Amino acid sequence: MYNKGPFADWVPKPLMLLLIIIFLFPMLAVMGVYTGNTTDIAGALATYSEYISLANNATTIGMAIAVTIALRIKMRFRSKEIIAGSAIVLAFLSYMIGVTDNPLVVVAGSFFIGFFKMFPIIEMILPVMFILSPSGDKGRFYAIFYPLSICIGQLSSYLMSDLIFNSNWQAPYFIMSILMLVIAALSLIFQHNQRFCFKMPLYQIDWLSLGLLAVSAMAFNVGLTFMRQQGWFSSPLIMGSLLMGILFLLATILRQKTRKRKLIKFDFIVKRVNIWHSLILLMVLGVFLASSSIFIQYTVGVLGYNNLINSKLNLWMLPGIVIAGVYAFYSFKNKWNLRYFLASGFVAFFLHTLMLYLLIQPQMNIEYLYIPMVLKGLGMGILFIGIWFYASLNLEMNDLLGIIGILLMVRTFVATAFGGAIIGWATYQSQWQSLNDISMYLDLGDFTNGMSIYGTVQINAMLASLKIVLGSLCWLIIPILTFVLTHHYGQFNYRRLILFRKAIRGDSTKGYKFSD
Numbered sequence: 001m002y003n004k005g006p007f008a009d010w011v012p013k014p015l016m017l018l019l020i021i022i023f024l025f026p027m028l029a030v031m032g033v034y035t036g037n038t039t040d041i042a043g044a045l046a047t048y049s050e051y052i053s054l055a056n057n058a059t060t061i062g063m064a065i066a067v068t069i070a071l072r073i074k075m076r077f078r079s080k081e082i083i084a085g086s087a088i089v090l091a092f093l094s095y096m097i098g099v100t101d102n103p104l105v106v107v108a109g110s111f112f113i114g115f116f117k118m119f120p121i122i123e124m125i126l127p128v129m130f131i132l133s134p135s136g137d138k139g140r141f142y143a144i145f146y147p148l149s150i151c152i153g154q155l156s157s158y159l160m161s162d163l164i165f166n167s168n169w170q171a172p173y174f175i176m177s178i179l180m181l182v183i184a185a186l187s188l189i190f191q192h193n194q195r196f197c198f199k200m201p202l203y204q205i206d207w208l209s210l211g212l213l214a215v216s217a218m219a220f221n222v223g224l225t226f227m228r229q230q231g232w233f234s235s236p237l238i239m240g241s242l243l244m245g246i247l248f249l250l251a252t253i254l255r256q257k258t259r260k261r262k263l264i265k266f267d268f269i270v271k272r273v274n275i276w277h278s279l280i281l282l283m284v285l286g287v288f289l290a291s292s293s294i295f296i297q298y299t300v301g302v303l304g305y306n307n308l309i310n311s312k313l314n315l316w317m318l319p320g321i322v323i324a325g326v327y328a329f330y331s332f333k334n335k336w337n338l339r340y341f342l343a344s345g346f347v348a349f350f351l352h353t354l355m356l357y358l359l360i361q362p363q364m365n366i367e368y369l370y371i372p373m374v375l376k377g378l379g380m381g382i383l384f385i386g387i388w389f390y391a392s393l394n395l396e397m398n399d400l401l402g403i404i405g406i407l408l409m410v411r412t413f414v415a416t417a418f419g420g421a422i423i424g425w426a427t428y429q430s431q432w433q434s435l436n437d438i439s440m441y442l443d444l445g446d447f448t449n450g451m452s453i454y455g456t457v458q459i460n461a462m463l464a465s466l467k468i469v470l471g472s473l474c475w476l477i478i479p480i481l482t483f484v485l486t487h488h489y490g491q492f493n494y495r496r497l498i499l500f501r502k503a504i505r506g507d508s509t510k511g512y513k514f515s516d
Helices: 013-029 035-045 049-076 079-099 103-132 138-166 171-190 207-225 236-258 266-271 273-290 292-302 307-314 317-333 338-359 366-391 397-439 452-475 477-485 494-505
Strands: none
Touching: 013 103, 013 138, 013 171, 035 049, 035 103, 035 138, 035 307, 049 079, 049 103, 049 207, 049 397, 079 103, 079 171, 103 138, 138 171, 138 307, 138 317, 138 366, 207 236, 207 397, 236 266, 266 273, 266 397, 273 292, 273 338, 273 366, 273 397, 273 477, 292 307, 292 338, 292 397, 292 452, 307 366, 317 338, 317 366, 338 366, 338 452, 338 477, 366 397, 397 452, 452 477
16 A cells, blocks of 8 residues: 655654655755846856856756646656655756856756656655645645745855855855755665555657647747847747747647647646736736846845845745745635735735836935835745635646646746846837937036946936836836726626626615625
8 A cells, every 4th residue: 555655664753854855945946047147147157148047947948847747757766756756857957067067067957856756756746735725725735835835045145145146156066066966865775665646657648749848848948038138029940939939839739739648738728817817917917026136236236236235135035935834824824815815915016016117216224125025925825825825726636736737837937038038128218218318418528537437327327228128117006906806716706796786786785795
């Protein structure tokens, strides 16, 4: 009989819990590109920063592709084989990125790191899910696990930035390579040899559809990431990449319609209101998340902060994320209306954007940025939990994994890359317009001391463009709240509809009790 836990029977329960933490935290933290070393890698490899962004997105794509076959891999291999094998592969990939001088190797390695890290993560999430929510309550699990995983990501980003600042950009890859080998050794020692269920052959997996989807996503990745660097839609590379992404996506959809064992049920995206509605919300969320590029331009370009200071500043998101988890826990426990929960997340992002708009100036103490970062963490935590909870309503596990792959890809890659392209274009155009406006007030006397004034003009133009983009994002809250507050989120109130119809007809509502 299968042992429900991932470890052998002789392992004490306190040690099991410790091993789950030891396995899960590094697996969540291992990445192809660490946020704190983006500029360091680009400089060390003498390449464009877009290649590093391409690699960062490739990690997410690999994770999304792996999710679609995670259950079938679990049915084919033992838990020990999955964790130990994946950890060894991840150790090799991390070391490979750490010693390469080719940015394409970083991109390919990042994709496979995302692919192979997902299988052991799911192996560890299952016992964590049972510990956090024995009754299977999704709301309770999301309210605890999501803040925990986001906090781990922020903490690991800071630790890696500190490591890079005191050594070099390669250090995180060597450290993670060693940690992965340690996890593989612990897996071989403490995990049992039992199978989850009957042995499922791998040939039943639709590998062609998996490859088509991966190529489609990477083509979109190239198009959206290099859009600004290649001159937008005037570039043949951008047009060709986007066209290739569309064609391969259509080929994947058409092939899935004819398959008996579907990896992804694309019909659900159209037929299930909660899924397509969640996809729209994730795209909007991506625009707010992509606004981090504005924050980085300001802190690095104007205030002169380095990556380590920015990582320390991002730690102020942690209180907001924790508050979001507590808020979500009590919201789901008391069955509060989901529309107001999601609306509060967008309001938090709006307040974050508004505060940045009001605070941006040439000189400012770092303490003024603490509250906006707390609000950003609050909004991120609420929306990650709320949107994911709504998207997974009434979905079976087999169907959910395929949809999760699409949602994960949209949330972490498509939405942020698309939002980043829009914000990058708006910032670029606004800066040129601001330079043109400032130049109208300059004359030859301003340049008598050389070109020193150019730096001041450039900074002022940057500040003006950032304020223009942030101000435009603030106005986005109106259509977002209208969209959110007019949706029922599976909690349709027929009593309210009856009262509304009676009010329209002029009938009396006496005796009817209004309830939300």
